[in-house]
Amino acid sequence: MKYFARKCGFYLVALWGALTVNFFIPRLLPGNPAQIMLGKMEMTSTPPPGEYKILEHLMGVGQGSIVSHYWAYLVQVSHLDFGFSFSQGETVTHVIYQALPWTLALVGTATVLSFIIGTTLGALAGWTRNRWLEALVPVTTFLTAMPYFFVALILVYYFGFIMHWLPLSGDSDPLLLPAWNWTFFSSALQHAILPAATLILVQLGGWMMSMRNMTLTTLSEDYVWAAEAKGIKSRRVMIGYAARNAILPSVTNFAISIGMVVGGSILMELVFSYQGIGYYLIQAVENDDYSLVQGIFFFISVAVLLANFIVDVMYGFIDPRTRQTQ
Amino acid sequence: MSLPLSPAAASPDGDASSRASLRGWRVLRRSPRMFVGLCIVFFFVLVALYRTFFIHNGNALSHQVLKGPSAHDWLGTTQLGQNVLLQLIASAGPTLLVGFAAGLLATILAVVIGIGGAFLGGRSDDLLNLVTNVVLVIPAVPLIIVVSGFLKSGGIGPIIVIIAFTSWAGVSRVLRGITLTMRNRDFISASKLSGERTWRIIIVELLPNTVAFVISGFIFTVIFAILTQAGLAFLGLGDVNALTWGNMLYWAEVDGALEVHAWWWFLPPGLCIALLGTGLALINFGLDEVLNPRLRSQRAFRPKTSVFDDTPVAEVP
């Protein structure tokens, strides 16, 4: 319980950190970003009433000291209201609400799959010291060293332009409306295959290598040797003793890598025109749509922190050492 | 971009680690991986140096537009008739520069914060550790994109700084762990008793024993920086006219290299990034093997002697 409370406290501090960073970013801009934004909005449409106030709060400009700006900003963010996005013609929250699930589903599924496949391969490589699996290491290392967007380019080029197999872009058939039916689902799935494959391919090497290393290390621990010497079957040693201990560091890495993968998937979404949160972030940055940028960065941070928190709590259940201190 | 510092290197328990003195050739002999990695990186460094002295304009235009690889133009030409091979060579330098400069800056931060904090202990350590962990969980790449998007000012300098300031935390955490186990080692206590000053103990007594981890962290951030810079360039953030592999990919995408099937245009820069990254990663795997002899791919299980074979790890009664 104490562990849980400590983690909660930590993630609140981290959230506060992310919020504060988010507050200071617009200060990099020259001039008054709120005014600039309003000007741009007026070019395309009439901004909703009160929009300027919201912008002032978000960008930390206008009357008053920096402290009062900061406070106004925190209050504004706590309402989860980031104003209006002129580049998308909708409220920021609405854009995010539409895009975030796509990214979360994609990144989540792909990362979990990659983790499972990579960790299994890595455990096998370490356990059997199989020559073929060992030979995979340089290959996966090479894949891991590729930028996500480059792998995406290759996949698009090969499957789209050469084989004409798969839809090239989007997250579902634009003619279909989101619905819980098979047509929509299969369309979404088809559109997600290449992006998911990209995420899986690039991550695989990291998981495999770290699990292989941990397995090798664990297998030469004395207690594993003792178990084997006692005549416990080697597969049981592997599963019952070695794997559980070897996997713990991977779980920690899993938490850290979530942020990394989200980062990588941003550019990948651009290549596939997969309309997730990353796609809109790039749109927003290119159009200087500052309030959308702020909103997206906030939600990405929250999502990543939340994912980390969940992994940490799970870790607490797996690792006996944290349980003891409860 | 998910090259987690291998947990073996991250585990601060390795007693051998503190004794890890990396003595050149012996290490290389024992780790072919590291050897291959060093060769790759060295090759790219040579290429980068070559451009500094021999290529004046990697972007020179010509009338040979969109030609595939041939005996004359080994890697073909772009839509504007630029020689892809020439661009590739000219891009090596700036790419390496961003990587190494950002890596260096991030490593310095990590060393100061991770090792300094852990050694001093107490309140300052608690605070620095908290900051490190917070920076670690705030997603770096979106932040980098947002900041460089807002900054708009092109140029390599700001990008180096932004990347460094968002990527030091992971390394810092590893170094902190190592330092904590080392802080109470007897040889550190002994130098306190010898009257050494704190800063000297950190720099002279402690740092040499963490060198392998510092190098490993440095390489890790270099990889991260190169990949991130490529991504930013691909987004058109930063100076789009500079020659980097990321910018080559940007122009290839913008000018529709995929649509016209000009694979010789967009494949080489990406593969170069991946190859350089692989070289760096192999060096790191080699370091892992040195720090943790159990990882060597030789079949000999349970090596009785380690790299530090004449160190007493195995002799202690």
Place this chain on the structure above:
Amino acid sequence: MSVLEVRQLTVDFAQRRGPKFRAVDEVSFELYAGETLALVGESGSGKSTIARAVSSLIRPSSGEILLNGKRAGTRGRRLREYRRAVQMVFQDPFASLNPAFSVGHHLRRPLQIYGHPREDLDIAVEGLLESVSLVPPTLMASKLPHELSGGQRQRVAIARALAPQPQIILADEPVSMLDVSIRLEILNLLDGLKRERDLALLYITHDLATARHFSTHIMVMYRGEIVERGLADDVILNPSHPYTQLLAGSAAGAIRSGRRQVTAPVERQAKKSNIALAELSETVSATGCRFRARCPHAMEICAERPVELSVGDPGHTAKCWLFDPKFRAKSTTTR
């Protein structure tokens, strides 16, 4: 006059959970030039903690340390002065030398720091190496720690401790990590240096035999307290505190002497279940005798804290109610 006087030294460690853990509890002792004081006790009793506190590596929670009658400095120049006078030899010669540096470096630094003239540093280093019989000194100075044997390393550690010309050396189990065959050599070396340089030596050990042979006085430590102290021969030949008897494995002999045959209610009680005994021994009783749970002679009064009582020989004391005249009388009457 004593070179070093330790008064009521107490060290507490913060624990992750619960209250502070008292590793050393109001320990007092004195060290004299040219004499060795041995500190014995089981693992975890707080011996190293005393050494670390006295050498200023950890800060005691209370107590006083007097060097030549003056309070030890805790910071700045005074601390350096103090550290110069009080040097330590660590238990593990593999851990106490920095693997990255040569033997010469380890000896040169303290000389340099404490202001040895730069010109004849090398000569001084060689002199130190010779004084610990590491010859030829020039060759030895250039070696790295991993090129030396355990015994040789410990000699280097001793030479390093000698470098600032200290008055006091704290030797924390200096030979326990070494091969049996060379232990005596190292101890003889320390003993010789003590005589030559008129050093005051605190010798921490598990080994009662060497403690008796090399030291003038012995202190026996149990869970942070000194439970018995006296002249080496007295403590070893006439172990009085039940814990010392246990340590010496001579409880039987002591009982044969007929002096301390007493009822042992706890023992009888404990025999009923071994678990109870184990549990009892885990709880550090804030009040009463700490050895109570394991003591074969425990009595009711032992729930109160015993004080140091004379055992008979001059200067030989034990913290045990058995030596209170009242209870000695009582326990004999109950027999």
